[in-house]
Amino acid sequence: MHFQNPLEGANEFCRIGAAELAAAFAKRSLSPVEVATAAMDRAEDVNPGLNAFTFIDRHGALDAATASERRWKDGAPLSPVDGVPATLKDIVWVKGWSVRYGSTTTPATPFEEDAPSVALLRQAGAVFIGQTTTPEFGWKAVTDSPLFGVTRNPWNREKTPGGSSGGGAVAAAVGAGVFHLGTDGGGSIRIPASFTGIVGHKPTFGRVPAYPPSPFGTVAHVGPMARRAADAAAMLQAMSGRDLRDWAQGPGELSTLGGEPMARLAGKRIGHWSKPAAGVLDPEVAAIIAAAVARLTAAGALVEPVELPTGDLLDLFHHHWFTGAAARLAAIPEPARAAIDPGLVQIAAAGAAYSSTQLVRAQIRRGEYGAAMDRLLAKYDFLVSPATPLAAFDAGVEVPAGSTFGRWTEWAGFSFPINLSQQPACVVPCGFTAAGLPVGFQIVGARGEDARVLSAAASLETIFP
Known part of the structure; x- marks a missing residue:
């Protein structure tokens, strides 16, 4: 049985995972600028029919990708994911971006600081290509909002991609970026992952720091979405860490994320x-x-x-x-x-x-x-x-x-x-x-x-x- 893949028509650069990109950047066979451009072109191409993005930050992304390209050329990347294109949900603070939470009641004033998860991804060199849709204040598990309208499923545009991280799930499915930041208060990463055929991970609470505190309290988590589990793991590694703005994280250290071999399922x-x-x-x-x-x-x-x-x-x-x-x-x-x-x-x-x-x-x-x-x-x-x-x-x-x-x-x-x-x-x-x-x-x-x-x-x- 064959169904049309949402990646159909995507540039080959839009199909590459984080580890493959890092290897290509290191060999200089591929540039972060080329990859970011391809991801943004893909986003602009699909967005009229799917409504997954609130906006695409071409200027900011190309500046970040150019800086990443220089670091790889100098042999000094910030991390293994330096230069990887990423999207951010319209519910996390991003310095210089307007974050509206999908609501007409919020101001369009750009924020002056990053949320902790965004700051950690930025420190790792991720390239933010655009902002993805959410229902108003992330309250439900489908994605439509008074401000940005209805987001649609790339497998069937009459269907919902789920929510509340529906825009990020659609972006992942169509190849508009490798890393996609979502939030999950009752399934808001995992439901859209299921509905769109991608990977979504809700971390252990506190693994990824959050600020400001969610009104939904400690059921709310921040986590990665991607087309492959390896990419979700790489993104989680980059966005995990302690941030003193997040009191709910607690002072303890969670077990390490790095170096885990592929699990043998036999005997489990x-x-x-x-x-x-x-x-x-x-x-x-x-x-x-x-x-x-x-x-x-x-x-x-x-x-x-x-x-x-x-x-x-x-x-x-x-x-x-x-x-x-x-x-x-x-x-x-x-x-x-x-x-x-x-x-x-x-x-x-x-x-x-x-x-x-x-x-x-x-x-x-x-x-x-x-x-x-x-x-x-x-x-x-x-x-x-x-x-x-x-x-x-x-x-x-x-x-x-x-x-x-x-x-x-x-x-x-x-x-x-x-x-x-x-x-x-x-x-x-x-x-x-x-x-x-x-x-x-x-x-x-x-x-x-x-x-x-x-x-x-x-x-x-x-x-x-």
């Missing part, structure tokens, strides 16, 4: 989580995941069914997500709120209705659940699951037409539980529906074990079709 004890915390698993997606698990077993992994610790995880997540939405909305002047996405207003109202006692009880429940998840991951090398219980649906709506879902959270039951517990989770593509839409496979590891998870993800890429 793996728990197969097949029941979402909310909603139901689509039969076609279930069959594709079952085939992927069979391949994992054939590779020698010891796979057995597993269930997550009990409790109403959807209700638990709503207490955290909806109260965060209430806090975010409260920061917007009341006269401006009429322009806010109605869905965001609705969940903010639900969040404001929770009492302080209910919220504290939810925080205690979360601690109990998180500890139970740590104990579960002490028994298994990894957990695996569908990335999403369904494939991409129509663009411009929060839930599939004709479904019983009320909110996006009700079809995100394989993603938000891992935000609550803060383990690293990576999504890789594992197949297609009969309609030609990608399906993603999620692998979860113990907290701090991002390198092992990404190494296993790279191994999965070799056994999946």
Whole structure:
């Protein structure tokens, strides 16, 4: 079965991964300026039909690429990813860029400092080619906003790419850059990765520093998106580190990311989580995941069914997500709120209705659940699951037409539980529906074990079709 690849028509420079680019830059057989130009040309070519970018920074990118070219020529690159083209989501601060959070209520004034993740990528020499779309304040798992409109899936433009990092996922899928910075509060990296057939990694909480603090608190993570697990790992290495602006990181050091060989799946004890915390698993997606698990077993992994610790995880997540939405909305002047996405207003109202006692009880429940998840991951090398219980649906709506879902959270039951517990989770593509839409496979590891998870993800890429 053959489906059109979103990379079709892309320049050959747009298909090269980070390690290959570094080797070419070192040999001077390829220039960071050539690669950045090709990536921006690709972005401009696809954006009218897909709406993945809010703007493309050609001047800034070419200046950065030219500086990178000089460093490679002098034999003094800033890092192995110096000169690699990257995109940044319209939700992280970037010095000199306007960051609007997809909202008409925010000012267009350029920011004067980088967010920590952006600063670390800049220090590594990444070339920022443009900014990618998000729903308003990243509140939902599809990508459309009052300011920038609807972002579309490159496999089928009638479908959503998911969200909230939908613009970055589309950019990755079509070859408009190698590294794509996303955020993930309830699946916002992993859901669009699944819907667009790319790799998305939600790191261990605190692996990547964040500032300013998210109103959604410690369910919110910053992480990499790319076409390959190796590129996601290289990007994560570049954007990880301690930043004293991020108090929630804590003072401890997480295990190293570098030098992890591709994981051998044979002999690994793996728990197969097949029941979402909310909603139901689509039969076609279930069959594709079952085939992927069979391949994992054939590779020698010891796979057995597993269930997550009990409790109403959807209700638990709503207490955290909806109260965060209430806090975010409260920061917007009341006269401006009429322009806010109605869905965001609705969940903010639900969040404001929770009492302080209910919220504290939810925080205690979360601690109990998180500890139970740590104990579960002490028994298994990894957990695996569908990335999403369904494939991409129509663009411009929060839930599939004709479904019983009320909110996006009700079809995100394989993603938000891992935000609550803060383990690293990576999504890789594992197949297609009969309609030609990608399906993603999620692998979860113990907290701090991002390198092992990404190494296993790279191994999965070799056994999946």
